[in-house]
Amino acid sequence: MPRLKIGVLVSGSGTNLQSMIDSTKSGEINGEIAVVISDKEDAYGLERARANGINAVFVNAKRHENRTAFNDEIVSVLKKHGVVLVVLAGYLKILSPEFIGEYRNKIINIHPSLIPSFCGKGYYGLRVHEAVIEYGAKITGATVHFVDEEADAGPIILQEAVEVYWDDTPEVLQQRVLKIEHRLLPAAVKYYCDGRIETDGRKVKIREE
Amino acid sequence: MPRLKIGVLVSGSGTNLQSMIDSTKSGEINGEIAVVISDKEDAYGLERARANGINAVFVNAKRHENRTAFNDEIVSVLKKHGVVLVVLAGYLKILSPEFIGEYRNKIINIHPSLIPSFCGKGYYGLRVHEAVIEYGAKITGATVHFVDEEADAGPIILQEAVEVYWDDTPEVLQQRVLKIEHRLLPAAVKYYCDGRIETDGRKVKIREE
Numbered sequence: 001m002p003r004l005k006i007g008v009l010v011s012g013s014g015t016n017l018q019s020m021i022d023s024t025k026s027g028e029i030n031g032e033i034a035v036v037i038s039d040k041e042d043a044y045g046l047e048r049a050r051a052n053g054i055n056a057v058f059v060n061a062k063r064h065e066n067r068t069a070f071n072d073e074i075v076s077v078l079k080k081h082g083v084v085l086v087v088l089a090g091y092l093k094i095l096s097p098e099f100i101g102e103y104r105n106k107i108i109n110i111h112p113s114l115i116p117s118f119c120g121k122g123y124y125g126l127r128v129h130e131a132v133i134e135y136g137a138k139i140t141g142a143t144v145h146f147v148d149e150e151a152d153a154g155p156i157i158l159q160e161a162v163e164v165y166w167d168d169t170p171e172v173l174q175q176r177v178l179k180i181e182h183r184l185l186p187a188a189v190k191y192y193c194d195g196r197i198e199t200d201g202r203k204v205k206i207r208e209e
Numbered sequence: 210m211p212r213l214k215i216g217v218l219v220s221g222s223g224t225n226l227q228s229m230i231d232s233t234k235s236g237e238i239n240g241e242i243a244v245v246i247s248d249k250e251d252a253y254g255l256e257r258a259r260a261n262g263i264n265a266v267f268v269n270a271k272r273h274e275n276r277t278a279f280n281d282e283i284v285s286v287l288k289k290h291g292v293v294l295v296v297l298a299g300y301l302k303i304l305s306p307e308f309i310g311e312y313r314n315k316i317i318n319i320h321p322s323l324i325p326s327f328c329g330k331g332y333y334g335l336r337v338h339e340a341v342i343e344y345g346a347k348i349t350g351a352t353v354h355f356v357d358e359e360a361d362a363g364p365i366i367l368q369e370a371v372e373v374y375w376d377d378t379p380e381v382l383q384q385r386v387l388k389i390e391h392r393l394l395p396a397a398v399k400y401y402c403d404g405r406i407e408t409d410g411r412k413v414k415i416r417e418e
Contacts, residue, residue, distance in 0.1 A: 114323060116326050116344065116346075134411065135411060137368065138352075138366075139350060139368040139369065156344075157347075158347060160348065161323075161370035166414045166415075202343065202345035203342075203345045204345060205375045
């Protein structure tokens with residue numbers, strides 16, 4: 001099978017991007033990262049891309065009149081690099097409906113909780129873990145899912161749980177969840193690139209090899 | 210320490226009641242079940258109680274004008290038997306505010322999902338597992354929590370996760386979750402009876418022995 005071309009969008013340091021870089025380099029994922037795009041010029045994720053010889057592109061939202069035009073530019077960069085699978089690895093902006101339509105069921109996101117808990121508007125980054133601790137939940141986790149028009153609501157590909165401890169700070173909990181994220185995201189992308197993911201409405205089946 | 214007197218409320222077959230009977234008989238829980246109450250005359254839970262020499266009381270909602278009066282009768286049965294801890298083991302009616310006020314932070318419920326997912330109004334019994342499967346969640350679990358005025362919303366004592374498989378039926382998933390429930394509920398009641406539970410707002414700490 002040919003190696004699928006993957007585009008990764010990041011807003012931050014991109015530790016999830018790093019896990020993808022490692023898994024594509026090692027050949028575990030039958031795909032290559034064709035381009036990394038960020039909405040932040042100084043995102044460390046762009047640095048990681050360059051350090052690994054991957055195209056790194058900053059797309060400036062301020063140069064566009066609205067979200068649609070900004071997203072159109074991202075899509076055109078993805079297309080230019082032949083991207084067929086988009087991975088959001090800590091990308092914080094909402095995608096336009098046009099973007100989602102262009103890559104329907106071909107956009108994968110990772111969220112640091114067990115969806116449908118602690119997700120949706122306002123739940124990103126450390127805020128997710130703050131909310132989990134404030135709520136007093138004893139279990140949280142991470143979710144890899146397809147992206148649709150609603151925030152954090154598309155079909156779930158993989159989930160894994162971790163314990164929350166009494167004396168956790170949001171930062172400590174975030175590190176524990178990140179360990180799972182760094183395993184789940186490459187696993188989901190691997191399954192995708194191997195053609196092993198079947199969807200039936202909201203239900204996602206991972207076919208045996 | 211004296212053995213705490215526990216009252217258990219059931220609406221159904223009471224497999225969670227059975228796990229409590231076993232754990233009190235074995236001495237693992239430093240408490241005794243003083244009375245089992247049901248809102249259903251033919252609840253098999255009442256049968257289990259009688260078979261184990263435990264007082265079994267049917268309280269008939271139809272003999273009362275409203276929820277408050279019905280709940281008042283339950284509270285008076287609990288008081289008559291010296292109950293200081295109330296356990297809801299598959300009890301499907303909503304408690305009155307007066308009942309909750311009378312036993313504040315002394316009522317423990319078990320819910321067959323990872324709260325705050327798949328809980329609240331309409332989520333009981335098999336419906337919880339149907340919703341989990343329909344949503345396409347890959348992880349679910351069980352939650353033991355204190356009861357407050359909102360449905361399934363009090364401070365969480367214990368949670369444990371289980372996997373959802375692609376080909377699960379609600380019935381199969383229910384059985385997998387029940388196995389956890391039968392471990393979690395007696396564990397939480399044991400911690401309570403041993404005086405090891407500390408609450409701070411919504412956060413619950415289980416003290417080391």
